[in-house]
Amino acid sequence: MSRYFHDCRNSSKYVSKYTIVYRKFLTKCIKIHNNSRENSSHFRLLTIPDSRFPTPDSLFPVPCSLFPKNQNYVLNKVANFYMTYRTHSADNRWQQTLLPMGSTLEQAIHNLDQSTLQIVLLVTAEGTLVGTVTDGDIRRGLLRGLDLQSSVDSVVNRNPIVAPPGLRQETMLQIMQANGIQQLPVVDESRLVVGLYLLDELVSLTQRPNTMVIMAGGKGTRLRPLTENCPKPLLPVAGKPMLEHIIERASSEGFQHFVISIHYLGEMIQEYFSDGSRWQVQIDYLREDSPLGTAGAISLLQDRPKVPFIVTNGDVLTDIRYGEMLDFHIQHRATGTMAVRLHEWQNPFGVVNTKGVDIVGFDEKPVVRTHVNAGIYVLNPSALDQLNPGEHCDMPVLFSHLREHCHRTIVYPIHEAWLDVGREEDFKRAQVALNGKHSAISGQRSADLT
Numbered sequence: 402m403s404r405y406f407h408d409c410r411n412s413s414k415y416v417s418k419y420t421i422v423y424r425k426f427l428t429k430c431i432k433i434h435n436n437s438r439e440n441s442s443h444f445r446l447l448t449i450p451d452s453r454f455p456t457p458d459s460l461f462p463v464p465c466s467l468f469p470k471n472q473n474y475v476l477n478k479v480a481n482f483y484m485t486y487r488t489h490s491a492d493n494r495w496q497q498t499l500l501p502m503g504s505t506l507e508q509a510i511h512n513l514d515q516s517t518l519q520i521v522l523l524v525t526a527e528g529t530l531v532g533t534v535t536d537g538d539i540r541r542g543l544l545r546g547l548d549l550q551s552s553v554d555s556v557v558n559r560n561p562i563v564a565p566p567g568l569r570q571e572t573m574l575q576i577m578q579a580n581g582i583q584q585l586p587v588v589d590e591s592r593l594v595v596g597l598y599l600l601d602e603l604v605s606l607t608q609r610p611n612t613m614v615i616m617a618g619g620k621g622t623r624l625r626p627l628t629e630n631c632p633k634p635l636l637p638v639a640g641k642p643m644l645e646h647i648i649e650r651a652s653s654e655g656f657q658h659f660v661i662s663i664h665y666l667g668e669m670i671q672e673y674f675s676d677g678s679r680w681q682v683q684i685d686y687l688r689e690d691s692p693l694g695t696a697g698a699i700s701l702l703q704d705r706p707k708v709p710f711i712v713t714n715g716d717v718l719t720d721i722r723y724g725e726m727l728d729f730h731i732q733h734r735a736t737g738t739m740a741v742r743l744h745e746w747q748n749p750f751g752v753v754n755t756k757g758v759d760i761v762g763f764d765e766k767p768v769v770r771t772h773v774n775a776g777i778y779v780l781n782p783s784a785l786d787q788l789n790p791g792e793h794c795d796m797p798v799l800f801s802h803l804r805e806h807c808h809r810t811i812v813y814p815i816h817e818a819w820l821d822v823g824r825e826e827d828f829k830r831a832q833v834a835l836n837g838k839h840s841a842i843s844g845q846r847s848a849d850l851t
Contacts, residue, residue, distance in 0.1 A: 616715050743771045
């Protein structure tokens with residue numbers, strides 16, 4: 402091997418975090434070099450001005466035999482090679498999606514949180530693919546009454562759409578878009594899992610026209626003295642206000658228009674965020690002269706939304722994907738959707754079941770499972786018809802009004818990390834989760850906030 406190749410392979414200038422992808426391509430170039438008997442002077446570094454290559458330098462040594470006449474030809478060659486081997490990049494997050502059959506839903510949720518890829522690949526001991534489990538599969542299982550200790554086998558899709566290694570990017574996009582899937586497992590001829598393609602890495606981010614309303618008018622009395630001179634949504638968590646975490650996470654999913662409802666020390670919030678241009682979003686404000694509750698403030702919206710919109714409490718930190726909840730709402734043709742979280746509580750006593758004075762059974766320290774309101778909602782514009790401008794109303798009351806008027810209201814079960822920062826201990830837990838360990842709330846690996 403020439404000194405040139407040796408230097409390139411060991412130079413941090415050229416080898417980015419996609420080292421394995423780079424080296425595989427370089428090996429391919431070396432084979433061409435050896436077969437064609439070209440010397441190293443017949444190779445040149447190609448700077449690739451193309452968004453398909455997420456390497457910092459985007460420099461590849463390319464044989465002149467591939468290069469001279471048509472640079473687009475070379476770009477396509479490199480692109481196809483990169484997409485073929487992209488799943489072998491240094492982080493190998495897809496490997497964290499692998500889970501053996503017989504695991505529990507709780508273990509599947511842990512895998513989802515660790516990989517942040519929203520899919521679990523169920524495999525045999527040899528690593529061959531048995532099926533897939535997505536966020537949606539788990540949510541539907543929870544709605545059917547399954548608990549976290551239920552077997553993941555009960556929700557697995559045993560006939561997933563898969564792809565062989567080496568498909569062109571255009572082909573992968575066609576497969577995923579035609580079948581409405583976000584992930585595409587890559588398996589070899591023996592169904593051994595060798596990678597995973599992701600739709601959101603193959604297409605650019607789509608901006609959403611939907612508004613997000615953030616309720617930030619509360620006094621935060623349970624967090625005093627921290628909130629005596631600072632509104633709760635501005636309290637810093639891992640170096641930035643809670644409200645900023647929410648806005649940044651939503652904007653990363655394509656949400657561009659935010660409306661913040663303010664009351665207590667609201668001028669501080671308005672001064673900090675201004676019109677949102679610092680975050681490349683648009684921010685407007687609703688001023689509550691008196692507290693209007695978790696739903697009443699949206700009656701003050703000056704411009705009635707034309708499409709479904711999201712409402713979230715300003716003190717809820719979560720790894721939830723707002724766009725997926727919005728899509729869920731639309732797919733189920735609901736007027737109101739409420740995010741709910743499964744809450745389990747174990748009775749410390751043995752329960753005696755009776756009928757009259759007769760004992761009919763016993764439950765030893767039973768576990769009670771309920772769905773609790775997670776403080777995130779999706780509403781159709783027509784939901785605003787149930788509100789009187791300027792009148793106090795909480796979200797549960799609004800949902801009751803919708804049901805009474807025959808509007809469909811549904812729940813969206815969440816298993817993602819979630820924390821309502823209402824008390825001092827919650828505030829401390831948020832600091833631990835986001836400062837140092839970092840949760841996917843800030844765009845990185847998830848910590849346990851439950």
